[in-house]
Amino acid sequence: MLGRVNHIAIAVPNLTAATASYRDTLGAAVSQPQVLPDHGVTVVFVELPNTKVELLEPLGEASPIAAFLEKNPSGGMHHICYEVDDILAARDELAASGARVLGSGEPKIGAHGKPVLFLHPKDFFGTLIELEQV
Numbered sequence: 001m002l003g004r005v006n007h008i009a010i011a012v013p014n015l016t017a018a019t020a021s022y023r024d025t026l027g028a029a030v031s032q033p034q035v036l037p038d039h040g041v042t043v044v045f046v047e048l049p050n051t052k053v054e055l056l057e058p059l060g061e062a063s064p065i066a067a068f069l070e071k072n073p074s075g076g077m078h079h080i081c082y083e084v085d086d087i088l089a090a091r092d093e094l095a096a097s098g099a100r101v102l103g104s105g106e107p108k109i110g111a112h113g114k115p116v117l118f119l120h121p122k123d124f125f126g127t128l129i130e131l132e133q134v
Contacts, residue, residue, distance in 0.1 A: 001090050003083035006112075006132050007045065007052040011068045011078040015042055015057035018075070022046045022055070034111055041065050043111050054081075054111070079118070079128035087115045087133035099123045107133070 012018035015033060022028045031045040040063030046053040056078055058066035068078060084090040087107050095101060100120035107115035110132055119129040 001084060001093065003085065003134060005051050006081040006083045006130075006134075007054045008080050009054040009056055009078040009130070010075060011056045011058075011065050011072065012075040013057075013069055013073065015044060015055055018055045018057075019044045022053070028053075035059060036111055038108055039110070045111070079130050081116075081130035081132050083134040084131050085134065087117060087131055090131055091117055094119065 010018075019030050019033075023030045029047040031047070033042050033044050035042050037059060040059050042057045042059050044055045046055065056065050058064075058069065060066070065078070069075065091101055091105065091107075095105070100123055102118040102120055105117075107117050110116035110130075112132065115133045117131045119131065121128040
């Protein structure tokens with residue numbers, strides 16, 4: 001079911017500072033910020049040869065990233081995103097095996113313009129999992 005790692009997401013309290021750190025200190029190529037109101041975040045992607053790192057900043061106080069940063073004020077790893085060929089088939093197979101899909105269970109369009117779903121971290125050893133259809 002799982003394909004390659006699409007990205008690892010890191011919640012940050014200051015997207016401008018985090019972007020500068022990755023770009024200027026680590027020498028990485030970074031994208032322009034993308035505002036994603038449906039997900040409550042602003043994101044920047046750090047482009048690596050084998051995957052991406054997604055830097056997430058909350059967009060408003062209701063953002064799930066704001067709640068994460070309340071518990072982790074310095075930021076930290078938020079989720080890992082795996083690619084799948086068919087997100088609806090993956091969702092149905094996971095639900096049949098007892099995994100919990102967050103939200104309504106219907107995919108939303110993610111930062112790459114492709115359908116995404118999130119899986120409950122308690123079902124995956126404390127790690128929030130995002131699935132992205134490729």
